[in-house]
Amino acid sequence: MTTSRKPRIAVVKLASCDGCQLAFLGLGEKLLELASQVEIVHFAEAGPLGALTDLDITFIEGSVSTREDQDTVHSVRRQSRFLVTIGACATSGGIQALRNLSAGNLLSSVYPSPEYVDFLAHSTPVSSEVGVDLELWGCPVNGTQILTAIASLLFGAAPAAERDKVCLECKRRQIPCVMVAKGIPCLGPVTLTGCGALCPSFDRGCYGCYGPSENPETPSLARRFAGLGLLPDDIARRFLFVNSQAPAFLAEGRRWTKEDRHE
Amino acid sequence: MPEGSQGFLKRERLQDLFDLLVRFGFEPVGPRVQDGIIVYAPLSGPEDLPWGVRDLQDPGSYRIEPDLGERNFSWANGPQALKPFLFAPRDTLWESRRDISGPLSFSPLSPPNRRLAVIGVRSCDLAALSLQDRHFLKGPFPDPFYKARRQDLLLIAVDCSHPARTCFCASTGDGPEARSGFDLALGELDEGFLVRPGSDLGRTLLRELSLAPPAPGMEERLTAQTDHAASVQERHLPPGEFRHDLVSRPDHPHWAQIAARCLSCGNCTAVCPTCFCFSEREEPALDGHHSLHVREWDSCFTAGHSYLHPAPLREDTRVRYRQWLTHKLGTWHDQYGRSGCVGCGRCLTWCPVGIDFTDDLPRLLEDPDGG
Numbered sequence: 001m002t003t004s005r006k007p008r009i010a011v012v013k014l015a016s017c018d019g020c021q022l023a024f025l026g027l028g029e030k031l032l033e034l035a036s037q038v039e040i041v042h043f044a045e046a047g048p049l050g051a052l053t054d055l056d057i058t059f060i061e062g063s064v065s066t067r068e069d070q071d072t073v074h075s076v077r078r079q080s081r082f083l084v085t086i087g088a089c090a091t092s093g094g095i096q097a098l099r100n101l102s103a104g105n106l107l108s109s110v111y112p113s114p115e116y117v118d119f120l121a122h123s124t125p126v127s128s129e130v131g132v133d134l135e136l137w138g139c140p141v142n143g144t145q146i147l148t149a150i151a152s153l154l155f156g157a158a159p160a161a162e163r164d165k166v167c168l169e170c171k172r173r174q175i176p177c178v179m180v181a182k183g184i185p186c187l188g189p190v191t192l193t194g195c196g197a198l199c200p201s202f203d204r205g206c207y208g209c210y211g212p213s214e215n216p217e218t219p220s221l222a223r224r225f226a227g228l229g230l231l232p233d234d235i236a237r238r239f240l241f242v243n244s245q246a247p248a249f250l251a252e253g254r255r256w257t258k259e260d261r262h263e
Numbered sequence: 264m265p266e267g268s269q270g271f272l273k274r275e276r277l278q279d280l281f282d283l284l285v286r287f288g289f290e291p292v293g294p295r296v297q298d299g300i301i302v303y304a305p306l307s308g309p310e311d312l313p314w315g316v317r318d319l320q321d322p323g324s325y326r327i328e329p330d331l332g333e334r335n336f337s338w339a340n341g342p343q344a345l346k347p348f349l350f351a352p353r354d355t356l357w358e359s360r361r362d363i364s365g366p367l368s369f370s371p372l373s374p375p376n377r378r379l380a381v382i383g384v385r386s387c388d389l390a391a392l393s394l395q396d397r398h399f400l401k402g403p404f405p406d407p408f409y410k411a412r413r414q415d416l417l418l419i420a421v422d423c424s425h426p427a428r429t430c431f432c433a434s435t436g437d438g439p440e441a442r443s444g445f446d447l448a449l450g451e452l453d454e455g456f457l458v459r460p461g462s463d464l465g466r467t468l469l470r471e472l473s474l475a476p477p478a479p480g481m482e483e484r485l486t487a488q489t490d491h492a493a494s495v496q497e498r499h500l501p502p503g504e505f506r507h508d509l510v511s512r513p514d515h516p517h518w519a520q521i522a523a524r525c526l527s528c529g530n531c532t533a534v535c536p537t538c539f540c541f542s543e544r545e546e547p548a549l550d551g552h553h554s555l556h557v558r559e560w561d562s563c564f565t566a567g568h569s570y571l572h573p574a575p576l577r578e579d580t581r582v583r584y585r586q587w588l589t590h591k592l593g594t595w596h597d598q599y600g601r602s603g604c605v606g607c608g609r610c611l612t613w614c615p616v617g618i619d620f621t622d623d624l625p626r627l628l629e630d631p632d633g634g
Contacts (some may be wrong), residue, residue, distance in 0.1 A: 033549055037550075147549065148547075150545065151550070160545075165527075167615075168562060171560065172533075174343065177530065181299060183324075189526040217526045233328075
């Protein structure tokens with residue numbers, strides 16, 4: 001970026017839990033270093049609430065879940081040079097997109113006075129409304145990913161996208177496979193890394209927070225889950241979770257969902 | 264005990280071996296049970312070794328269970344071979360800097376200086392080491408990271424006595440007996456170890472241990488045990504020369520059958536003790552003046568591995584799996600004068616869906632036209 005003023009950065013929130021903002025905030029000292037090089041215009045969890053105008057990089061957390069979210073997304077897109085989604089919600093609709101799969105009246109089963117709640121029928125990713133320049137997956141994202149993206153964008157380089165599967169990262173960290181050694185169902189073989197294989201390092205299977213990897217062989221993995229004793233609905237729930245609307249996970253989840261199953 | 268011949272080390276004297284290694288400036292690493300898996304880790308003494316443990320391995324499954332005896336090596340292998348000690352999963356190779364006015368400068372980095380003594384190395388892993396040595400050291404540009412780690416590595420081998428169901432080293436000719444490439448080799452019996460040297464340093468260490476000669480019958484028992492370890496192996500590679508048939512039928516329909524099971528996750532390549540592929544990337548600092556150049560394990564099952572602008576050459580699982588197996592068992596011969604498989608069976612065990620290429624191989628070698 002060649003302008004003499006400091007690049008203007010914003011972090012915008014839609015329907016979300018704020019966890020991605022907190023991951024950003026968790027960078028600590030590195031955030032201070034960043035603050036010396038850019039102007040942080042708007043970042044609710046960190047304090048600044050400046051007007052969302054004339055932005056160089058805008059990070060969006062959260063899914064498009066209300067009409068207000070729709071308006072925000074379009075307005076921010078017009079004001080931003082680079083628009084970057086952070087996290088599962090902004091990138092694939094997030095956990096709240098589970099309502100997209102629900103046929104019944106979800107609202108009244110959750111809220112005692114649903115008449116006060118006004119939201120869209122579906123929770124959708126930012127890319128369903130406007131063009132997005134970069135998508136960072138994760139639930140939440142990790143701060144280092146955001147920082148690396150900023151560093152690249154500030155110096156005019158295309159950010160290097162994560163592309164490997166969690167399995168490869170697990171093996172690089174020399175974490176023995178939880179599925180092979182413990183029989184724990186794990187989405188690692190079909191999930192993009194970026195988390196550093198966090199859950200397997202604590203003896204848990206991968207939850208798929210970072211969304212489908214390239215070439216995700218979900219049918220074979222789902223059959224393996226069945227071999228480990230998961231019932232069809234359990235298998236469906238593994239795929240229809242944090243990133244239920246990511247096409248590869250949605251398709252596999254539907255194959256194992258009762259109403260979609262053709263037996 | 265005559266110079267160069269075997270000595271007998273009672274199990275109760277294992278501590279002497281550890282003490283000796285430390286006295287010679289080595290950091291002992293070796294097998295230990297960690298969270299239900301036998302991994303290589305730093306060892307403070309014999310108490311850290313597995314005691315009375317065996318492993319149950321099948322394609323896609325690994326478990327350990329108590330064994331009746333008190334042996335330390337009554338199991339076959341864990342997920343790691345020697346590879347991570349030498350070809351590290353991640354290394355920062357160099358650092359580049361740019362001053363405001365000055366030129367771009369590059370500084371090479373080097374690995375941390377550790378003198379490791381690895382205890383419990385199996386013959387398959389020694390065979391794999393010899394292949395990795397050839398790859399990383401014998402070309403016109405030896406890898407400085409591998410070289411630095413390799414020259415300070417002391418190897419204490421163990422003859423395999425309890426092969427897993429996934430093992431087939433007898434078929435590849437790489438085991439179960441440790442034959443070369445070690446400093447010391449241990450043959451484990453119930454009462455202790457027959458110790459034999461394989462290098463000058465090994466001979467020095469053996470002399471320092473001042474062991475008694477083996478009791479009558481011990482050497483015969485060890486030979487019988489090793490023969491047994493070879494004969495009980497259930498899996499094997501097809502007999503004879505098959506690499507040309509394997510490589511010359513890229514459209515064999517069985518490749519698609521394997522691809523329907525394969526996750527393209529790359530676990531087989533990561534646990535393979537001979538696989539050596541890596542990728543490199545920059546880690547730029549925020550200040551724009553400083554960047555680290557990182558190398559990390561890659562796999563022929565990733566999109567990045569075959570990426571040539573503007574797209575990966577090997578887009579789908581069928582061609583990625585085919586690349587792996589035809590290289591490992593076929594074109595590896597042209598590059599390194601032998602197959603890239605040492606029969607350790609890790610790619611079977613640690614495949615999350617249990618693909619067993621020793622089972623698929625005969626089908627891949629059937630003439631698809633029935634001729």
